[in-house]
Amino acid sequence: MNNYDYLLSDLTKLNGVGKKTREILKKKKINNIFDLLWKLPKSYTDRSLSSKISEIRIGNIHTIKVVPTKYLFPRIKNLPNRVICEDETGKIDCIFFNSYEGYIKKILPLNEEITVSGRISIFKNKYQITNPTYISKDSALIETIHNKYSLTDGISEKIYNKIITQILKNLPTLSEWHDSIILKKFNNETWNSSIIKLHDPKNIENYKGNFYRRLVYDEILSSFLVNSQIRKKIKKIKKDSKNFTENSYNKTISKLNFKLTKDQIKSLTDINKDLSSKSKMFRLLQGDVGSGKTIVALISALNVIESNFQVALMAPTEILARQHFILAKSLFSKNLNIQLLSSKSELSKKKKIITDLRNNKIQMVFGTHAIFQKKINFSRLGYIIIDEQHKFGVRQRKLLSDKGGKNCDVLLMSATPIPRTLTMSIYGDMDVSIIKEKPNHRKEVKTYSKLESKIDDIIKFVKKEIKEENQVFWVCPLIEESKKLDHQSSVKKFAYLNKLFPDKVGLLHSKIDNEEKEQILNKFLNKDYLILVSTTIIEVGIDFPNANVIIIENANKFGLSQLHQLRGRVGRGSKQASCILMFKSNLSENAKKRINILKNSNDGFKISEEDMKLRGFGDLLGFKQSGMKNFRLADPVQNEDLFLLEETEIKKMEEKKTNLSKYKFLLKLYDQADIINDTV
Numbered sequence: 001m002n003n004y005d006y007l008l009s010d011l012t013k014l015n016g017v018g019k020k021t022r023e024i025l026k027k028k029k030i031n032n033i034f035d036l037l038w039k040l041p042k043s044y045t046d047r048s049l050s051s052k053i054s055e056i057r058i059g060n061i062h063t064i065k066v067v068p069t070k071y072l073f074p075r076i077k078n079l080p081n082r083v084i085c086e087d088e089t090g091k092i093d094c095i096f097f098n099s100y101e102g103y104i105k106k107i108l109p110l111n112e113e114i115t116v117s118g119r120i121s122i123f124k125n126k127y128q129i130t131n132p133t134y135i136s137k138d139s140a141l142i143e144t145i146h147n148k149y150s151l152t153d154g155i156s157e158k159i160y161n162k163i164i165t166q167i168l169k170n171l172p173t174l175s176e177w178h179d180s181i182i183l184k185k186f187n188n189e190t191w192n193s194s195i196i197k198l199h200d201p202k203n204i205e206n207y208k209g210n211f212y213r214r215l216v217y218d219e220i221l222s223s224f225l226v227n228s229q230i231r232k233k234i235k236k237i238k239k240d241s242k243n244f245t246e247n248s249y250n251k252t253i254s255k256l257n258f259k260l261t262k263d264q265i266k267s268l269t270d271i272n273k274d275l276s277s278k279s280k281m282f283r284l285l286q287g288d289v290g291s292g293k294t295i296v297a298l299i300s301a302l303n304v305i306e307s308n309f310q311v312a313l314m315a316p317t318e319i320l321a322r323q324h325f326i327l328a329k330s331l332f333s334k335n336l337n338i339q340l341l342s343s344k345s346e347l348s349k350k351k352k353i354i355t356d357l358r359n360n361k362i363q364m365v366f367g368t369h370a371i372f373q374k375k376i377n378f379s380r381l382g383y384i385i386i387d388e389q390h391k392f393g394v395r396q397r398k399l400l401s402d403k404g405g406k407n408c409d410v411l412l413m414s415a416t417p418i419p420r421t422l423t424m425s426i427y428g429d430m431d432v433s434i435i436k437e438k439p440n441h442r443k444e445v446k447t448y449s450k451l452e453s454k455i456d457d458i459i460k461f462v463k464k465e466i467k468e469e470n471q472v473f474w475v476c477p478l479i480e481e482s483k484k485l486d487h488q489s490s491v492k493k494f495a496y497l498n499k500l501f502p503d504k505v506g507l508l509h510s511k512i513d514n515e516e517k518e519q520i521l522n523k524f525l526n527k528d529y530l531i532l533v534s535t536t537i538i539e540v541g542i543d544f545p546n547a548n549v550i551i552i553e554n555a556n557k558f559g560l561s562q563l564h565q566l567r568g569r570v571g572r573g574s575k576q577a578s579c580i581l582m583f584k585s586n587l588s589e590n591a592k593k594r595i596n597i598l599k600n601s602n603d604g605f606k607i608s609e610e611d612m613k614l615r616g617f618g619d620l621l622g623f624k625q626s627g628m629k630n631f632r633l634a635d636p637v638q639n640e641d642l643f644l645l646e647e648t649e650i651k652k653m654e655e656k657k658t659n660l661s662k663y664k665f666l667l668k669l670y671d672q673a674d675i676i677n678d679t680v
């Protein structure tokens with residue numbers, strides 16, 4: 001068996017781990033020996049101090065050598081069993097609740113020296129140790145430092161320490177995967193010595209040590225490498241390139257009643273270059289809400305159509321698909337056959353679309369994920385555009401890319417800006433175009449904070465806005481604990497507002513089914529409703545040009561990025577828009593700091609960076625759904641320098657076409673990935 005196999009072995013390979021313990025650990029996602037290495041000690045108990053009974057202190061943990069001299073086993077229920085023990089300086093009782101006499105006699109035989117460790121208490125003037133944690137004839141097993149781990153029910157500290165000690169003793173020496181320059185940055189700590197130090201109680205919470213940073217570096221590297229390899233694999237796929245004609249491009253642009261921003265043009269250039277190249281495009285178009293991604297996607301689709309390929313645009317909801325479809329109709333030549341595949345269309349119409357797609361009579365189709373059903377076959381699909389899809393993980397995206405076939409370029413769009421340190425982890429498998437600059441007609445949304453008790457002022461403000469024919473989103477508080485409460489609070493708010501503004505208020509919450517939801521959104525779009533009360537489910541991406549006010553209750557429950565996204569739902573027209581953040585009570589200093597970031601910035605990327613610094617990356621919007629695995633040690637805030645260093649290292653490797661076979665085992669251990677084997 002080679003070195004690595006030991007680490008990837010089943011847990012039952014360890015002494016002291018049977019099927020039962022294995023099942024307990026499996027529930028904690030610990031599946032093999034390697035996984036156990038990342039559960040770190042939280043504190044420790046020093047049991048190395050041997051004392052005489054005359055020296056012990058009440059309340060402390062002591063390890064003492066004693067001789068059991070008498071058993072006292074009362075025959076009365078609920079009274080504990082007692083063993084009197086002595087050394088030459090005094091007496092102490094070992095007390096046992098719920099232990100059988102036979103067992104006690106076995107572990108504490110009379111008149112033999114034995115080592116006992118536990119916390120000392122006093123009862124009726126006698127020292128005692130209740131249920132001693134450690135009892136052994138072999139004092140060496142006890143007289144040492146015992147790590148404390150936050151343990152799963154069903155595994156004792158004693159067993160756990162035994163397991164970890166055993167692993168550390170058998171830790172294989174792995175051949176180094178880093179070159180000497182990188183290794184030097186971590187004072188030449190090897191993987192092996194780093195792991196041992198990681199479990200050394202002296203190093204608890206020593207996150208800055210070289211041993212710790214080296215392991216963080218390993219972890220980031222493995223995740224970046226997997227992504228980079230997937231990217232390389234996709235790039236190797238050869239396709240029929242699409243033609244690009246300046247002429248039709250200019251003609252389309254001239255139809256717009258605005259000028260494209262610099263970033264929109266730059267993104268289009270990136271995309272067009274990919275489309276007309278011989279390798280498959282796999283690109284992310286990232287830009288804040290309202291930065292104008294849709295138009296970029298549609299213009300790029302036109303080239304593909306002119307090259308006699310079909311295009312599919314997938315949106316998360318029907319209403320959004322319809323909006324994109326309408327925009328495309330106004331933009332594209334009437335000669336083109338573009339269709340919306342809607343669940344609401346008549347069956348005969350749907351059937352016709354399916355037939356026409358198969359016969360290459362339709363050039364572009366819009367819809368939800370329904371456009372990728374099995375029964376739908378394209379004749380010459382050349383381009384898939386996916387809007388607002390940040391929920392796909394790396395592996396799902398790869399599947400999607402495969403599904404389209406070799407000639408199919410892929411563009412994903414996302415309005416969830418993420419901090420730079422996370423870009424490689426989340427989107428390292430794709431090329432990325434970023435739209436930072438917003439169309440200049442967009443006025444910044446004015447952001448205010450207001451106490452909930454001042455709701456009358458808010459209502460006055462809403463009345464004024466409605467008089468001016470503006471529309472209002474009213475977002476109810478996020479109640480994480482319970483979906484039911486979430487729903488109740490929105491129903492209540494609806495009732496309250498509907499009294500003040502009869503028949504002008506719509507309500508959306510998670511219990512409303514899709515069809516009704518679309519009706520409600522359409523009513524809001526058509527101004528039948530002027531106020532839309534909702535939980536946080538207001539759809540991303542829908543253009544409500546007339547919505548000018550968003551009110552967000554209990555705003556401190558949200559992350560800044562999420563507030564920024566919600567705020568982006570308004571201010572799409574030409575009027576000044578406002579966002580009112582409601583709070584239950586006065587803000588703490590930290591909360592004020594956070595809200596000020598939001599008030600002073602309209603840059604989603606900057607806001608997400610700050611948000612991550614204040615709240616940690618686990619809470620970042622979109623992170624949880626991003627499909628990115630959780631890091632074991634690495635922290636994008638604390639280890640920002642390593643993330644950035646690694647980004648340049650990966651780029652260097654890509655440019656130099658570094659042979660990656662030396663990282664094979666790093667990836668095997670950390671990601672259980674065989675991707676290097678596949679590609680090297």
Ligand code: ADP
Pocket residue numbers: 258259260261264287288289290291292293294295415439440441541543572
């Ligand atoms: P998002 O990036 O959130 O998907 P959209 O594509 O929905 O943004 O664009 C938001 C609005 O801005 C749309 O009404 C769109 O027509 C408009 N728009 C896009 N680009 C520009 C531009 N360069 N100048 C002015 N308005 C633009």
Ligand code: MG
Pocket residue numbers: 293294387541
């Ligand atoms: Mg959009």
